[in-house]
Amino acid sequence: MGTGHAATGGRGPTAQDPEAALNWAAEHPDRQENPPGPVMLRVGERDASVRFRTFDKRENMLFGPELISDDLVAALYQTFQEL
Numbered sequence: 001m002g003t004g005h006a007a008t009g010g011r012g013p014t015a016q017d018p019e020a021a022l023n024w025a026a027e028h029p030d031r032q033e034n035p036p037g038p039v040m041l042r043v044g045e046r047d048a049s050v051r052f053r054t055f056d057k058r059e060n061m062l063f064g065p066e067l068i069s070d071d072l073v074a075a076l077y078q079t080f081q082e083l
Contacts, residue, residue, distance in 0.1 A: 038068045038072055
């Protein structure tokens with residue numbers, strides 16, 4: 001496992017080992033939970049919010065459709081399809 005990744009200040013694993021990166025993030029003492037709130041309309045519009053539990057105020061939330069990955073949009077849209 002590499003430990004020189006700039007995004008982690010040289011303290012965490014690199015992208016070459018995704019499992020190690022997930023474990024490192026999950027066990028990190030300073031980790032924060034940031035639950036996303038994706039919204040998908042049947043007409044294809046989308047939006048999202050991310051709430052930071054440490055700063056649990058509306059002015060500290062992020063909003064915008066770019067917060068939702070295209071894969072999540074596709075999965076949510078599939079729930080609208082009739083079987």
